[in-house]
Amino acid sequence: MSRQAGKASQHRAGEGTEDHGYPCPLVQTVALTRDYPGIRALDNVDFSLRAGEVHVLFGENGAGKSTLISMLAGATMPTSGQILFRGKAVEFDNVHAARNLGISAVFQEFSLIPQMSVAENMFLGAEERRRGFLHSGAQTMKARAVLDDLDFRLDPTERIDRLSRAEQQMVEIAKAFRSDLSVLILDEPTASLTVHETDHLFALLRRLRKQDVGIVYITHRIAEIREIGDRVTILRDGRFVDTVDAKSTSEDELVRLMTGRVVGEVFPKVSSEPGDTVLEVRNLHTDDGSLNGVSATVRKGEIVGLAGLIGSGKSRFGKACFGAVGLRRGTVTFKGERIPKPTPRTMLDRGLLYLPPDRRDDGLMMMRPAFENMSLAAVGMRPFSNGWIVDGRRERKIAGALAERLKLAPPRLDRTTEQFSGGNQQKLMLARSLTSRFDLLIFDEPTVGVDVGTRSAIYEFIAELCEIGAAVLLISSDLPEILNLSSRVYVFFGGSIQVELAGDQINEENVLASFFEREAA
Amino acid sequence: MAIRTDTTARPYSGIFGLPKKLFVKLGILPFLLAIAIVIFAAMSDNFLTGRNIMNVLRQSVYLTIVSLGQMLALVTGGFDLSVGTILALTSVVGALAMASVHAAVPEAVWLAMAVGFLAGIGAGTAIGVCNGIGVAFFNVSPFMMSLGMASVGFGIALYLTGGVPVYGMPREFGDLFGFGTLAGIPLPIYAAVVVAAILHVVLYRTPFGRYVYAVGGNIKAARLSGIGTRSVLFRTYVLCAALAAFAGMLLTARLDTGEANIGATMPLLSIAACVIAGVSLRGGVGRLENVILGALFIGLVQNGMNLARIESYLQIVVLGALLILAVIADQIRLRYLASFKD
Numbered sequence: 001m002s003r004q005a006g007k008a009s010q011h012r013a014g015e016g017t018e019d020h021g022y023p024c025p026l027v028q029t030v031a032l033t034r035d036y037p038g039i040r041a042l043d044n045v046d047f048s049l050r051a052g053e054v055h056v057l058f059g060e061n062g063a064g065k066s067t068l069i070s071m072l073a074g075a076t077m078p079t080s081g082q083i084l085f086r087g088k089a090v091e092f093d094n095v096h097a098a099r100n101l102g103i104s105a106v107f108q109e110f111s112l113i114p115q116m117s118v119a120e121n122m123f124l125g126a127e128e129r130r131r132g133f134l135h136s137g138a139q140t141m142k143a144r145a146v147l148d149d150l151d152f153r154l155d156p157t158e159r160i161d162r163l164s165r166a167e168q169q170m171v172e173i174a175k176a177f178r179s180d181l182s183v184l185i186l187d188e189p190t191a192s193l194t195v196h197e198t199d200h201l202f203a204l205l206r207r208l209r210k211q212d213v214g215i216v217y218i219t220h221r222i223a224e225i226r227e228i229g230d231r232v233t234i235l236r237d238g239r240f241v242d243t244v245d246a247k248s249t250s251e252d253e254l255v256r257l258m259t260g261r262v263v264g265e266v267f268p269k270v271s272s273e274p275g276d277t278v279l280e281v282r283n284l285h286t287d288d289g290s291l292n293g294v295s296a297t298v299r300k301g302e303i304v305g306l307a308g309l310i311g312s313g314k315s316r317f318g319k320a321c322f323g324a325v326g327l328r329r330g331t332v333t334f335k336g337e338r339i340p341k342p343t344p345r346t347m348l349d350r351g352l353l354y355l356p357p358d359r360r361d362d363g364l365m366m367m368r369p370a371f372e373n374m375s376l377a378a379v380g381m382r383p384f385s386n387g388w389i390v391d392g393r394r395e396r397k398i399a400g401a402l403a404e405r406l407k408l409a410p411p412r413l414d415r416t417t418e419q420f421s422g423g424n425q426q427k428l429m430l431a432r433s434l435t436s437r438f439d440l441l442i443f444d445e446p447t448v449g450v451d452v453g454t455r456s457a458i459y460e461f462i463a464e465l466c467e468i469g470a471a472v473l474l475i476s477s478d479l480p481e482i483l484n485l486s487s488r489v490y491v492f493f494g495g496s497i498q499v500e501l502a503g504d505q506i507n508e509e510n511v512l513a514s515f516f517e518r519e520a521a
Numbered sequence: 522m523a524i525r526t527d528t529t530a531r532p533y534s535g536i537f538g539l540p541k542k543l544f545v546k547l548g549i550l551p552f553l554l555a556i557a558i559v560i561f562a563a564m565s566d567n568f569l570t571g572r573n574i575m576n577v578l579r580q581s582v583y584l585t586i587v588s589l590g591q592m593l594a595l596v597t598g599g600f601d602l603s604v605g606t607i608l609a610l611t612s613v614v615g616a617l618a619m620a621s622v623h624a625a626v627p628e629a630v631w632l633a634m635a636v637g638f639l640a641g642i643g644a645g646t647a648i649g650v651c652n653g654i655g656v657a658f659f660n661v662s663p664f665m666m667s668l669g670m671a672s673v674g675f676g677i678a679l680y681l682t683g684g685v686p687v688y689g690m691p692r693e694f695g696d697l698f699g700f701g702t703l704a705g706i707p708l709p710i711y712a713a714v715v716v717a718a719i720l721h722v723v724l725y726r727t728p729f730g731r732y733v734y735a736v737g738g739n740i741k742a743a744r745l746s747g748i749g750t751r752s753v754l755f756r757t758y759v760l761c762a763a764l765a766a767f768a769g770m771l772l773t774a775r776l777d778t779g780e781a782n783i784g785a786t787m788p789l790l791s792i793a794a795c796v797i798a799g800v801s802l803r804g805g806v807g808r809l810e811n812v813i814l815g816a817l818f819i820g821l822v823q824n825g826m827n828l829a830r831i832e833s834y835l836q837i838v839v840l841g842a843l844l845i846l847a848v849i850a851d852q853i854r855l856r857y858l859a860s861f862k863d
Binding site: 322324343344345347348349354356361362363364365366367368372373376377379380385387388389390392432 | 734735738739741742743744745801803
C-alpha cells in the first residue's frame with residue numbers, strides 16, 4: 001500500500017515538467033472513486049493523459065479499466081474525486097457533455113443501429129437539418145468527407161448490418177470524428193480485427209497522435225502496447241499501481257505489476273502422447289459453402305490447433321463437427337462410428353463438446369445463476385439426472401467442485417452470471433467440459449477478452465484435459481496460443497485447409513505463410 | 522476480486538436502504554400486496570374476514586392456473602395471447618360434448634363428464650398445438666401466432682354455439698367441480714394446488730423445466746448445449762394451452778353453462794400477474810411461487826374493489842394501470858440491479 005502510494009505521488013510530481021505544449025495534461029483525474037453496492041470498482045485513481053500520446057490502460061478483468069473510461073466518457077458519474085480537462089474541473093452527467101469537449105469513446109459493445117446507413121449512424125443525434133427537416137444529401141457528403149479523411153473505404157449509404165464487424169468498428173471510430181476530437185478512448189479495439197485491419201487502425205492512431213489528440217487505449221495484448229503505446233498505466237483491484245514507459249518496460253514487469261505476483265510461463269508444458277484417432281473428417285462441405293472439402297483427424301491426448309484469419313472457416317469447421325452447421329457432403333467419424341447426420345445432441349451423447357467463441361451471444365444465459373450455466377450441456381444426463389428428475393443436490397456439489405478447481409471468483413454459484421467478470425464468465429463456460437466425460441473438446445477462441453492471469457489458468461486447464469487423455473481441438477486467432485499449445489496445426493484459408501504442420505514445423509513463419517492465398521494453389 | 526465487506530462503501534443505506542434492498546431482491550409484488558391489503562382493509566370491514574379470504578382464493582383459481590401457463594410462455598421469451606380464447610373454446614366444446622352424451626345416456630353421468638373433460642381440454646390444447654407448431658417450427662413470432670389463433674379459436678367457439686350459452690350438462694358437474702367442497706375448502710382450490718405442485722416438479726426437478734429457462738435465457742447457448750429448442754418451445758405452448766383449457770373446464774363447471782364469451786380479460790390479467798410477479802418479458806427469469814402470488818394479488822384487488830363498490834368499468838382501468846406500473850417497476854429494478862455489476 002505505502003509503496004504504491006509513494007509511487008503515485010512520485011508520478012504526480014513528475015507531471016508538471018513533461019508537457020507537450022499545454023501547461024497541464026489534457027485530461028487528469030484526481031482521486032477518482034466509484035462505488036457500487038459492496039464493491040469499490042475504482043479507488044482513488046490518479047491518471048493523466050497528455051495531448052499527443054497513446055496511453056494504455058492495462059489490468060486484469062475487473063481491475064477498473066472499464067469503470068475509469070466510462071467516467072471519462074461521461075457514461076458514469078464518479079462517487080468522489082475529480083476529472084480535470086485542460087486543467088479545469090469538469091463534471092459530465094452524460095455522454096454528450098463529454099463529447100462537446102471533444103472526448104469520444106468507442107466501447108466494446110457497439111452503439112450502432114443495424115437497419116440504418118453508415119451516415120445515419122455517424123450523425124445520430126446530430127443530424128444535418130435544413131429548416132427543421134432532415135437533409136440527408138448534405139449528411140452523406142459530410143460523412144463521406146470524414147470517412148475519406150480517415151482513409152476508411154466505406155460507403156456512407158451502406159446499411160450497418162451488411163458490414164463486417166471490423167467495418168462496423170470503423171463506423172464507431174468515424175462517429176467520434178464528426179466533431180472536433182481531443183480525446184479518443186478505445187476499449188480493446190483490435191479484439192475483432194484482422195492483422196491487416198489492425199495495422200490500418202494503428203496507422204490512424206499515429207496520425208491522430210501527431211494532431212495532438214490524446215488516446216486512451218485498453219488492451220490485453222502486450223505486443224500492442226509495444227507497438228502503439230507511449231505510456232502504460234496499470235490498475236489492479238480498482239487501484240492505481242504504476243505508470244510506466246511503454247517501450248522500455250519488460251513484459252515480465254508488466255505482468256508482475258498487473259497481477260501483483262511473478263508469473264512464470266504463461267504457457268504450460270504440454271506432454272502429449274497421441275493415441276487412437278477420435279475424430280476423422282473426410283471431405284467436409286457445408287450447406288452455406290463456408291467449407292469446401294476439409295479433411296482432418298484428431299487423436300486422443302493431443303491438442304490440434306486450427307489457425308487462420310476470421311472467416312477462413314476454422315470456426316465453421318468446429319461447429320460443423322459438432323453438428324451445429326448443416327452439412328452438404330463429407331463424412332464425420334467419431335470414435336470409429338460413422339455419424340451420418342451430426343447434431344449437437346448426438347455428438348454430446350457420444351462425447352464431443354464444442355464451446356463457442358462469443359460467450360455472451362452463444363454461450364451463457366446471463367440472467368441465470370452460475371451453476372445452471374455450468375451444467376447446461378449435461379443436465380439431462382447422468383450424473384446430474386436420471387433422464388427424468390434432476391438431482392439438484394448433486395448438481396450443486398459438482399458445480400461447487402468445478403468452481404473450486406477453476407478458482408471461480410467469487411465462488412458464489414447462485415449469483416446471476418452477469419454479475420461475474422468476463423474472465424470468470426469464461427470459466428463458467430469452460431467448466432462444462434468437465435460436466436461429463438468428453439473424449440473431444442473443441443475450444444473456439446477460449447481466451448478472447450480474458451486477462452493474462454485467467455488466460456494462463458485456462459491454458460493449464462486445457463493442458464490437463466489433454467493429459468488425462470481427452471483430445472482437444474483449439475481454434476484460435478491468437479497466434480502464440482496456437483504455437484505454444486498445439487502438437488499439430490491446421491491452417492485454414494477460404495474454407496479449406498492450406499497446410500498441416502507438426503512438431504518443429506510449427507512456427508510463426510510457417511503458419512503465417514499459409515494465412516493468405518497462395519499464388520500457385 | 523474487488524469485493525469489500527465494509528458497509529461504508531454501500532450507497533444504499535439510511536431509511537430507504539432496507540426497502541430498496543427488498544425491492545431489488547423481491548420486486549414490486551410484496552409492496553403492492555401490502556398496500557392493497559391496507560387500503561382495502563380500511564375501506565371495507567368485510568375484507569379481512571376468513572370467509573372473504575376463502576372467497577378470494579376460490580375466485581383466483583382460474584387466473585392462477587392460466588397465469589402458470591402464461592409464465593411458461595413468458596419464460597421462453599414469448600407469450601400467449603390466445604389463453605382467453607382457449608378458455609372459451611374449451612368451455613363451449615366441453616359443454617356441447619357433455620350435454621350431448623348426457624342427453625343420449627342420462628344415467629351415465631360420469632361418462633358424460635369424462636367425455637366432456639376430454640373433448641374440452643382436447644379442443645383447447647389443439648390451439649396450443651397450433652401455436653407451438655407456428656412458433657417452434659415456422660419461427661412465427663409468438664405475438665402474431667397467438668393473436669391469430671385467438672381470432673381463430675374465438676370464431677370457432679361462436680360458430681359452434683351461435684353465440685348462445687350451452688345448457689344441458691349433468692347437474693353433478695357443476696355441483697362437484699364448481700361448488701363442491703372438501704373439509705370446508707372449495708374443490709377448485711385443491712385442483713389449483715395440485716396443478717401448481719405438479720408444475721413445480723416439472724419446472725424445478727426435471728431437465729425439461731431447466732430447458733424452458735435455458736431457451737428463454739439464451740436460445741443459441743441452449744442449442745449448442747444439445748437442447749432440442751424447437752421441441753421445448755412446442756411443448757411449452759402445448760402445456761400453456763392445456764393449463765388454460767383445464768381452467769376453462771373448471772370455470773364452465775362454476776358457471777354451469779358453456780360460454781363463448783368467458784376469458785376475454787385472461788390474456789391481459791395473466792400477463793399482468795406474471796409481470797407483477799417479476800417474470801421478465803425478455804425471457805429466462807421468473808419463479809412459479811411468485812406467479813401464484815401475482816395472480817392472488819390481482820384476485821385480491823378485484824375482490825377489494827368489489828367490496829369497496831368501485832364500478833366494474835373503473836376496475837378495468839385500475840388493472841391496466843397496475844400492469845403498466847409493474848413494467849415500470851421492473852425497469853427501475855433492472856437499473857438498480859445493473860449498478861450491482863462491476
